[in-house]
Amino acid sequence: MFLASMMMVEGSMQIASMSGDPTAKLTDDMLTEIISRVPYKSTCCCKCVSTRWRDLISHPYHRKEMPQSLIGFFHESSDESSDRERSRKSARCFTNVSGKGDPLVDPSLSFLAKLGLVSIVDCCNGLLLCFFCKQRDPVEWDYVVCNPATEKWVVVPGTKWTSNVVARLAFDPAVSSHFYVCEFVEDSSGCITVVVIYSSKTGHWSYKDDAWSVYEIEIPPLSKSVLFRGVLYLCAFDHRLVALVVEENNWKAMHLPMTECYSGFGEPSYDIYLSQGQLYFAHKGASQLSIWFLEDPSSENWTFKHIVSHLQMLETQYLAYSAGYVVLSIHPKHNLIFLVCRYEETLMSYDMDSREVHILCQLGRDGKIHRSKTNYLPYVPLYSELLADGH
Incomplete structure (x- = not known):
């Protein structure tokens, strides 16, 4: 059936270019069923068949039936058009992975308007972790976990540490509709002293005193997190990778392939990603970018995958700024790096296969981006109603 569907789609694309659309007599539901059986890359090509196919695939009602992949990035911007610092206006943005067109997601998250101003902290498998001020005198903070695709959301009560922690979200829709919020509580020196975990299944926070401070684990605020097989991975200083089993709140520290330290301004020179069912590790050295992967985390044996020099990857006009580039994500389905x-x-x-570089867009060309430090969060939509107890 799958092969037949592929042949029908490919044949339709060829014939449509010569003699119109031969699938015009098919209902939208029938056509959606056919397209949903092809891989994500072929689904993207299907948008080029006709206006009807493009609108059908892009429609929210039908999108949940289509294979999903990375569609863009949430990030912060600020208007620097004025010379006066205090007049700068910040805003949340969403940039499509193509760098073109209107945002595929409303970055304002208008369905959360009743909560006031919310800030995005993390993103995991289609859900966003945000925090908001529930009380201003004295100031108290809560979290909200939401699904922008379905506009479902649920409030998570904050802890006494919420205003000053590294917080990450853990959610795997293939396993459960429940999620976890993890707070990495630091001491005055920036080292983790305890990890507090909220389970949407129990509705409570819990923690274990596992002597984190003894190991002096320090996690940069902008380090990314990856949930893989029930374990939340985060890169730490001193050549270490933290592996936290969220359901049990057990953890260990793993070694990383490279030894260079993090760069300044809180931005990592190396970080962890998830792509094609494997953990990927990207390290930005003085003159080159190296990629490694870990197919079996229990072995802790990293396999070298790819290396590219800054000179080859960056065009001449950007080479002087090579120290200032950041790897945002590795495509979940392809050997494609976004930076x-x-x-x-x-x-x-x-593209690690063709070694080709494409400039998608220049977000700061019009002075609308605050260039000092902006975190980009990759987003893959989730159209199923899986947010437990959501509004």
């Missing part, structure tokens, strides 16, 4: 060069916040993609 942003801090010079004019230039969003780029690099």
